[in-house]
Amino acid sequence: MPEPQTSALNANQAWWDGLTKGGRRPSQRRVRGDGMALYALTCGWLSCNLNEMLAGGEGRIVFPIPAYLIDHPKGLVLFDTGLHPHSIDDPHTLVGPLADAFDVRSRPGDDIVSRLERLDVDPGRVRYIVNSHLHFDHTGGNGFVPNARVVVQETEWEAGRIPELVQANFYNPINYDHGHIVKRVDGEFDLFGDGTVVTIPTFGHTPGHQSLKLKLPGGEIVLAADACYFCQTLENMHLPSLVYDRARMIDSLLLLRKLRRNGARIYFGHDPEFWRSVPQAPLKAV
Numbered sequence: 001m002p003e004p005q006t007s008a009l010n011a012n013q014a015w016w017d018g019l020t021k022g023g024r025r026p027s028q029r030r031v032r033g034d035g036m037a038l039y040a041l042t043c044g045w046l047s048c049n050l051n052e053m054l055a056g057g058e059g060r061i062v063f064p065i066p067a068y069l070i071d072h073p074k075g076l077v078l079f080d081t082g083l084h085p086h087s088i089d090d091p092h093t094l095v096g097p098l099a100d101a102f103d104v105r106s107r108p109g110d111d112i113v114s115r116l117e118r119l120d121v122d123p124g125r126v127r128y129i130v131n132s133h134l135h136f137d138h139t140g141g142n143g144f145v146p147n148a149r150v151v152v153q154e155t156e157w158e159a160g161r162i163p164e165l166v167q168a169n170f171y172n173p174i175n176y177d178h179g180h181i182v183k184r185v186d187g188e189f190d191l192f193g194d195g196t197v198v199t200i201p202t203f204g205h206t207p208g209h210q211s212l213k214l215k216l217p218g219g220e221i222v223l224a225a226d227a228c229y230f231c232q233t234l235e236n237m238h239l240p241s242l243v244y245d246r247a248r249m250i251d252s253l254l255l256l257r258k259l260r261r262n263g264a265r266i267y268f269g270h271d272p273e274f275w276r277s278v279p280q281a282p283l284k285a286v
Protein backbone atom coordinates (compact mmCIF):
# COMPACT_ATOMS: atom_id res chain seq x y z
CA MET A 1 0.00 0.00 0.00
CA PRO A 2 1.45 3.38 -0.94
CA GLU A 3 2.52 5.69 1.84
CA PRO A 4 0.62 8.94 2.26
CA GLN A 5 1.93 11.68 0.01
CA THR A 6 4.39 14.01 1.70
CA SER A 7 6.32 16.94 0.37
CA ALA A 8 7.61 19.05 3.25
CA LEU A 9 11.19 18.51 4.34
CA ASN A 10 10.09 17.54 7.84
CA ALA A 11 7.78 14.92 6.51
CA ASN A 12 10.59 13.54 4.38
CA GLN A 13 12.81 13.30 7.40
CA ALA A 14 10.03 11.61 9.36
CA TRP A 15 9.74 9.07 6.58
CA TRP A 16 13.43 8.35 6.73
CA ASP A 17 13.39 8.13 10.54
CA GLY A 18 10.51 5.70 10.33
CA LEU A 19 12.41 3.45 8.00
CA THR A 20 15.54 3.45 10.08
CA LYS A 21 13.84 2.98 13.45
CA GLY A 22 15.18 -0.13 15.05
CA GLY A 23 18.53 0.24 13.40
CA ARG A 24 19.95 -0.75 10.10
CA ARG A 25 19.38 -4.26 8.96
CA PRO A 26 22.42 -6.47 9.23
CA SER A 27 24.42 -5.46 6.26
CA GLN A 28 25.89 -7.72 3.73
CA ARG A 29 29.49 -6.95 3.05
CA ARG A 30 29.70 -3.33 1.94
CA VAL A 31 30.47 -3.06 -1.72
CA ARG A 32 33.68 -1.19 -1.23
CA GLY A 33 35.05 1.38 1.13
CA ASP A 34 33.27 3.37 3.80
CA GLY A 35 32.23 6.46 1.89
CA MET A 36 29.70 6.76 -0.87
CA ALA A 37 30.44 5.07 -4.17
CA LEU A 38 28.79 4.89 -7.57
CA TYR A 39 28.79 1.82 -9.80
CA ALA A 40 27.65 1.79 -13.42
CA LEU A 41 25.71 -1.30 -14.47
CA THR A 42 24.82 -2.04 -18.07
CA CYS A 43 21.41 -3.67 -17.82
CA GLY A 44 20.63 -4.33 -21.45
CA TRP A 45 20.96 -3.04 -24.98
CA LEU A 46 18.33 -1.83 -27.43
CA SER A 47 18.25 -0.84 -31.07
CA CYS A 48 15.85 1.51 -32.84
CA ASN A 49 15.63 4.10 -35.60
CA LEU A 50 17.80 7.04 -34.61
CA ASN A 51 14.84 9.32 -35.34
CA GLU A 52 13.17 8.00 -32.18
CA MET A 53 16.03 9.40 -30.10
CA LEU A 54 17.06 12.42 -32.19
CA ALA A 55 14.27 13.84 -34.34
CA GLY A 56 15.23 13.67 -37.99
CA GLY A 57 18.12 11.27 -37.42
CA GLU A 58 18.65 8.59 -40.05
CA GLY A 59 19.63 4.94 -39.75
CA ARG A 60 19.63 2.70 -36.73
CA ILE A 61 21.33 3.03 -33.38
CA VAL A 62 22.31 0.45 -30.77
CA PHE A 63 22.41 1.95 -27.31
CA PRO A 64 23.06 0.87 -23.71
CA ILE A 65 20.55 0.66 -20.89
CA PRO A 66 22.29 2.10 -17.83
CA ALA A 67 21.40 1.46 -14.22
CA TYR A 68 23.45 2.56 -11.22
CA LEU A 69 24.20 1.25 -7.77
CA ILE A 70 24.91 3.85 -5.13
CA ASP A 71 26.59 2.52 -2.04
CA HIS A 72 25.69 5.01 0.70
CA PRO A 73 26.61 4.45 4.35
CA LYS A 74 22.87 4.26 5.15
CA GLY A 75 22.04 1.73 2.49
CA LEU A 76 22.21 0.60 -1.10
CA VAL A 77 20.29 2.52 -3.75
CA LEU A 78 19.57 1.60 -7.34
CA PHE A 79 18.84 4.29 -9.86
CA ASP A 80 16.73 2.41 -12.42
CA THR A 81 16.82 -1.33 -13.00
CA GLY A 82 17.22 -1.79 -16.76
CA LEU A 83 15.49 -4.28 -19.00
CA HIS A 84 13.63 -7.31 -17.73
CA PRO A 85 15.90 -10.36 -18.28
CA HIS A 86 13.14 -12.18 -20.16
CA SER A 87 12.78 -9.33 -22.63
CA ILE A 88 15.39 -11.17 -24.71
CA ASP A 89 13.06 -14.12 -25.26
CA ASP A 90 9.68 -12.50 -24.93
CA PRO A 91 9.87 -8.84 -25.95
CA HIS A 92 6.20 -8.51 -26.76
CA THR A 93 5.24 -9.33 -23.20
CA LEU A 94 8.05 -7.48 -21.42
CA VAL A 95 8.72 -4.52 -23.67
CA GLY A 96 5.03 -4.25 -24.43
CA PRO A 97 3.65 -1.61 -26.80
CA LEU A 98 7.11 -0.47 -27.95
CA ALA A 99 8.31 -3.96 -28.92
CA ASP A 100 7.93 -3.21 -32.62
CA ALA A 101 10.02 -0.03 -32.42
CA PHE A 102 12.78 -1.29 -30.13
CA ASP A 103 14.78 -4.48 -30.73
CA VAL A 104 16.25 -6.06 -27.63
CA ARG A 105 19.97 -6.64 -28.15
CA SER A 106 20.83 -7.76 -24.61
CA ARG A 107 22.72 -10.93 -23.88
CA PRO A 108 22.22 -13.24 -20.92
CA GLY A 109 23.85 -11.58 -17.93
CA ASP A 110 22.84 -8.06 -19.00
CA ASP A 111 20.33 -7.72 -16.20
CA ILE A 112 20.20 -6.22 -12.75
CA VAL A 113 20.41 -9.48 -10.81
CA SER A 114 23.46 -10.67 -12.73
CA ARG A 115 25.14 -7.29 -12.42
CA LEU A 116 24.56 -7.19 -8.66
CA GLU A 117 25.77 -10.77 -8.29
CA ARG A 118 29.07 -9.75 -9.80
CA LEU A 119 29.34 -7.12 -7.06
CA ASP A 120 28.44 -9.74 -4.45
CA VAL A 121 25.26 -7.83 -3.65
CA ASP A 122 22.06 -9.69 -2.85
CA PRO A 123 19.18 -7.80 -4.52
CA GLY A 124 17.16 -8.38 -1.34
CA ARG A 125 19.53 -6.01 0.47
CA VAL A 126 18.86 -3.04 -1.78
CA ARG A 127 16.90 -0.50 0.25
CA TYR A 128 15.73 1.89 -2.45
CA ILE A 129 15.02 1.90 -6.12
CA VAL A 130 14.86 5.44 -7.43
CA ASN A 131 13.12 5.13 -10.78
CA SER A 132 13.72 7.97 -13.21
CA HIS A 133 10.41 7.06 -14.84
CA LEU A 134 8.28 4.02 -15.61
CA HIS A 135 9.40 3.02 -19.10
CA PHE A 136 10.26 -0.65 -19.63
CA ASP A 137 14.01 -0.03 -19.94
CA HIS A 138 14.17 1.67 -16.54
CA THR A 139 11.87 -0.55 -14.47
CA GLY A 140 12.36 -4.01 -15.99
CA GLY A 141 14.38 -5.25 -13.04
CA ASN A 142 12.17 -3.78 -10.28
CA GLY A 143 10.46 -7.09 -9.67
CA PHE A 144 13.80 -8.74 -8.84
CA VAL A 145 14.60 -6.28 -6.08
CA PRO A 146 11.89 -7.34 -3.66
CA ASN A 147 12.55 -5.40 -0.46
CA ALA A 148 13.34 -1.98 -1.87
CA ARG A 149 11.20 1.09 -1.42
CA VAL A 150 10.50 2.59 -4.82
CA VAL A 151 11.04 6.35 -4.97
CA VAL A 152 9.23 7.97 -7.87
CA GLN A 153 7.67 11.33 -8.66
CA GLU A 154 3.99 11.52 -7.75
CA THR A 155 3.00 12.64 -11.25
CA GLU A 156 4.86 9.71 -12.81
CA TRP A 157 3.35 7.12 -10.51
CA GLU A 158 -0.14 8.52 -11.05
CA ALA A 159 0.37 8.51 -14.82
CA GLY A 160 1.34 4.85 -14.56
CA ARG A 161 -2.06 4.03 -13.10
CA ILE A 162 -4.31 6.01 -15.45
CA PRO A 163 -5.19 3.90 -18.51
CA GLU A 164 -5.13 6.81 -20.98
CA LEU A 165 -1.71 7.93 -19.75
CA VAL A 166 -0.39 4.37 -19.64
CA GLN A 167 -1.30 4.12 -23.29
CA ALA A 168 -0.07 7.59 -24.25
CA ASN A 169 3.30 7.00 -22.58
CA PHE A 170 3.74 3.34 -23.64
CA TYR A 171 4.05 2.14 -20.07
CA ASN A 172 3.93 -1.55 -19.36
CA PRO A 173 2.76 -2.14 -15.75
CA ILE A 174 4.19 -5.68 -15.83
CA ASN A 175 7.54 -4.00 -15.20
CA TYR A 176 6.63 -1.80 -12.22
CA ASP A 177 3.44 -3.08 -10.64
CA HIS A 178 4.94 -5.46 -8.09
CA GLY A 179 3.49 -4.23 -4.81
CA HIS A 180 6.61 -2.45 -3.58
CA ILE A 181 6.15 0.25 -0.99
CA VAL A 182 6.19 3.39 -3.11
CA LYS A 183 7.45 6.70 -1.85
CA ARG A 184 5.85 9.27 -4.12
CA VAL A 185 7.78 12.50 -4.05
CA ASP A 186 6.90 15.91 -5.33
CA GLY A 187 9.93 17.68 -6.74
CA GLU A 188 13.33 17.54 -5.07
CA PHE A 189 13.74 14.87 -2.43
CA ASP A 190 16.83 14.36 -0.29
CA LEU A 191 16.90 10.59 0.19
CA PHE A 192 19.17 10.43 3.22
CA GLY A 193 18.76 13.98 4.51
CA ASP A 194 22.46 14.73 3.98
CA GLY A 195 22.40 16.25 0.50
CA THR A 196 24.31 13.39 -1.12
CA VAL A 197 21.46 11.72 -3.04
CA VAL A 198 18.77 14.12 -4.22
CA THR A 199 16.04 13.58 -6.80
CA ILE A 200 15.45 16.46 -9.17
CA PRO A 201 12.33 16.73 -11.30
CA THR A 202 13.16 16.77 -15.01
CA PHE A 203 9.69 16.44 -16.49
CA GLY A 204 8.97 16.31 -20.19
CA HIS A 205 10.17 12.95 -21.47
CA THR A 206 7.27 11.57 -19.44
CA PRO A 207 4.84 13.37 -17.08
CA GLY A 208 7.00 12.90 -13.98
CA HIS A 209 10.52 12.04 -15.09
CA GLN A 210 13.25 12.68 -12.51
CA SER A 211 17.04 12.72 -12.50
CA LEU A 212 19.33 12.06 -9.57
CA LYS A 213 21.94 14.43 -8.19
CA LEU A 214 24.85 12.85 -6.31
CA LYS A 215 27.45 14.54 -4.18
CA LEU A 216 30.47 12.27 -4.35
CA PRO A 217 33.94 12.85 -2.93
CA GLY A 218 35.15 13.67 -6.46
CA GLY A 219 32.40 16.18 -7.20
CA GLU A 220 28.77 16.43 -8.21
CA ILE A 221 27.20 14.08 -10.73
CA VAL A 222 23.74 14.23 -12.24
CA LEU A 223 22.33 10.97 -13.54
CA ALA A 224 20.10 12.50 -16.19
CA ALA A 225 18.40 9.34 -17.49
CA ASP A 226 15.97 10.12 -20.31
CA ALA A 227 15.79 13.84 -19.60
CA CYS A 228 18.85 13.81 -21.88
CA TYR A 229 19.57 10.78 -24.06
CA PHE A 230 22.85 11.95 -25.55
CA CYS A 231 25.55 14.55 -25.12
CA GLN A 232 24.35 16.23 -28.31
CA THR A 233 20.82 16.41 -26.89
CA LEU A 234 22.20 18.84 -24.35
CA GLU A 235 24.65 20.60 -26.65
CA ASN A 236 22.15 21.26 -29.43
CA MET A 237 18.82 21.04 -27.57
CA HIS A 238 18.07 18.27 -30.04
CA LEU A 239 14.93 16.55 -28.82
CA PRO A 240 13.69 13.04 -29.67
CA SER A 241 10.77 12.67 -32.07
CA LEU A 242 8.56 11.38 -29.30
CA VAL A 243 8.26 13.60 -26.25
CA TYR A 244 5.40 13.84 -23.78
CA ASP A 245 5.79 17.59 -23.19
CA ARG A 246 8.33 19.47 -25.35
CA ALA A 247 8.29 22.73 -23.40
CA ARG A 248 8.93 20.93 -20.13
CA MET A 249 11.67 18.83 -21.66
CA ILE A 250 13.43 21.98 -22.85
CA ASP A 251 13.11 23.45 -19.34
CA SER A 252 14.66 20.27 -17.98
CA LEU A 253 17.56 20.48 -20.44
CA LEU A 254 18.12 24.10 -19.40
CA LEU A 255 18.23 22.95 -15.78
CA LEU A 256 20.82 20.30 -16.68
CA ARG A 257 22.88 22.93 -18.49
CA LYS A 258 22.75 25.13 -15.40
CA LEU A 259 23.86 22.29 -13.15
CA ARG A 260 26.70 21.56 -15.55
CA ARG A 261 27.76 25.22 -15.55
CA ASN A 262 27.89 24.98 -11.76
CA GLY A 263 30.31 22.09 -11.96
CA ALA A 264 28.20 18.95 -12.13
CA ARG A 265 29.11 16.17 -14.53
CA ILE A 266 26.07 15.01 -16.50
CA TYR A 267 25.62 11.27 -17.10
CA PHE A 268 23.57 10.93 -20.27
CA GLY A 269 20.69 8.47 -20.51
CA HIS A 270 21.54 6.29 -23.52
CA ASP A 271 24.68 7.68 -25.11
CA PRO A 272 26.85 4.79 -26.42
CA GLU A 273 29.95 6.95 -26.79
CA PHE A 274 29.61 8.49 -23.35
CA TRP A 275 28.91 5.07 -21.84
CA ARG A 276 32.17 3.72 -23.20
CA SER A 277 33.96 6.37 -21.11
CA VAL A 278 32.33 5.23 -17.85
CA PRO A 279 34.16 2.48 -15.93
CA GLN A 280 31.80 -0.41 -15.41
CA ALA A 281 31.21 -2.36 -12.20
CA PRO A 282 32.94 -3.93 -10.38
CA LEU A 283 35.09 -0.82 -10.87
CA LYS A 284 33.75 2.37 -9.34
CA ALA A 285 32.29 4.68 -11.97
CA VAL A 286 34.32 7.60 -10.61
Ligand SMILES: [Zn+2]
Binds near residue numbers: 137138226269
Ligand atom coordinates in the same frame (compact mmCIF):
# COMPACT_ATOMS: atom_id res chain seq x y z
ZN1 LIG B 1 15.21 4.95 -21.60
